Amino acid sequence: MTNEHCDDRAVSTVLDVAVCLLFVTAAVGVLATVERPAPDESDxxxxxxxxxxxxxxxxxxxxxxxxxxxxxxxxxxxxxxxxxxxxxxxxxxxxxxxxxxxxxxxxxxxxxxxxxxxxxxxxxxxxxxxxxxxxxxxxxxxxxxxxxxxxxxxxxxxxxxxxxxxxxxxxxxxxxVAAGAAPGATDDDEPRTVEAVARRAAAGTVARLFPPEPTWLALAGGEPHDRLTAGRYRRTAAALGVGLDGAVEDGAVRRANGRLAEALASEYGHDLRESADGPVAAASLISVETAxxxxxxxxx
Known part of the structure; x- marks a missing residue:
């Protein structure tokens, strides 16, 4: 084989490779365009x-x-x-x-x-x-x-x-939701009755509405915080149909909270007995800790 034929073949091989690479590059470009998803608003x-x-x-x-x-x-x-x-x-x-x-x-x-x-x-x-x-x-x-x-x-x-x-x-x-001190309610205690679930849920609700220490400080802090906090107590008590017997005026936060929790436990208990079959099912419905x-x- 002459050198001329070798040179021609070498040139032909180089051209074949170049053309091949050109097609591969074009194919990659096409695939990238096809596979790129359209903007998706679903997430x-x-x-x-x-x-x-x-x-x-x-x-x-x-x-x-x-x-x-x-x-x-x-x-x-x-x-x-x-x-x-x-x-x-x-x-x-x-x-x-x-x-x-x-x-x-x-x-x-x-x-x-x-x-x-x-x-x-x-x-x-x-x-x-x-x-x-x-x-x-x-x-x-x-x-x-x-x-x-x-x-x-x-x-x-x-x-x-x-x-x-x-x-x-x-x-x-x-x-x-920020926790408050709910007396007599610990996560380690397994409630044995629907009424116990209701009492725990009521105590947790009231403790988050009126956390004892911050609420006492607000009532003792003078205007405007005492007036605003007392107003929240009155509106909550009115919604539950219960009186607070001067507890707010006395700054007796735990006594006021106890009155609210007692009334609320009664309503919770009635609802949970209607909607849940036993304490375990009732407890699974409660979500006081989160919004x-x-x-x-x-x-x-």
């Missing part, structure tokens, strides 16, 4: 729930004054340029989901006529800020109650609901 609810559960926010809110029941002046007044904080202002910090859970607990003793509290308004604003980047339309619903259809229920809603007949994606978070944060998203 937007999961992303929104993750943002609420993992990112933190600080909420400044007023406890008194004309703007504590309406408008945004309270939020501005609680964040002056010099960094000081008026006596009637408070600051709450935590995950957005945790703040929503606190707002749901506070809603239990709220009055419809008073509207949303400054704290709830601040939490709602923080929720909107955290979910501002979500492309889909969304709504967040937070509930806290001992069991389905319990007589005392806290609920916070951020955003409008979806229109009828549209596909909705849902994600749910269970958020711990439920439900995120719904849909394409606009």
């Amino acid at each position: 937007t609810a999961d992303r929104a729930a993750s943002l609420l559960g993992t990112t933190t926010a600080t909420v400044h809110y007023a406890t008194t004054g004309p703007s504590s029941t309406g408008g945004s002046a309270a939020a501005v007044a609680c964040r002056p340029a010099d960094g000081s904080r008026p006596d009637d202002c408070r600051t709450a910090h935590g995950t957005v989901a945790g703040l929503l859970a606190r707002a749901a607990v506070a809603d239990v003793a709220a009055t419809e006529s008073a509207g949303r509290s400054p704290f709830e308004r601040g939490v709602r604003n923080a929720t909107r800020q955290r979910l501002a980047g979500i492309r889909s339309s969304w709504q967040v619903v937070v509930t806290w109650r001992a069991y389905p259809d319990a007589p005392l229920t806290g609920r916070v809603v951020v955003g409008d609901g979806p229109p009828p007949g549209i596909d909705v994606h849902t994600a749910t978070l269970r958020v711990p 439920t944060v439900t995120v719904r998203t849909w394409s606009p």
Whole structure:
């Protein structure tokens, strides 16, 4: 074989390889284009729930004054340029989901006529800020109650609901609610009767609504905290149809809580006997320790 033939064959081989590589490269490009998925909105609810559960926010809110029941002046007044904080202002910090859970607990003793509290308004604003980047339309619903259809229920809603007949994606978070000292109720004790389950659930509910030490400090702290706390006690007692026999005026938090828990245990017991077959089934319905944060998203 001559050198000329060898050179021709070498050139031909190089060309074959180059053409082969060109086709392979083109094929890879086609496959990459075909296999790249289109943007999927089905997990937007999961992303929104993750943002609420993992990112933190600080909420400044007023406890008194004309703007504590309406408008945004309270939020501005609680964040002056010099960094000081008026006596009637408070600051709450935590995950957005945790703040929503606190707002749901506070809603239990709220009055419809008073509207949303400054704290709830601040939490709602923080929720909107955290979910501002979500492309889909969304709504967040937070509930806290001992069991389905319990007589005392806290609920916070951020955003409008979806229109009828549209596909909705849902994600749910269970958020711990700050514990209070519930006397006589420990996780190690297995309740043997439905009534025992009801008593434990009632004690846990009241302890989270009125944690003994912070509540006593509020009642002893003077205006406005004593008045606001006493008002929450009165509204809760009225909802349960029970009197507190001057316990709040005396600053006797445990006595007031005991009265509320006794009345609530009676209602819990009646409901649980109707809906559960025995103490184990009744205990499985109880969720005093957590609030439920439900995120719904849909394409606009």
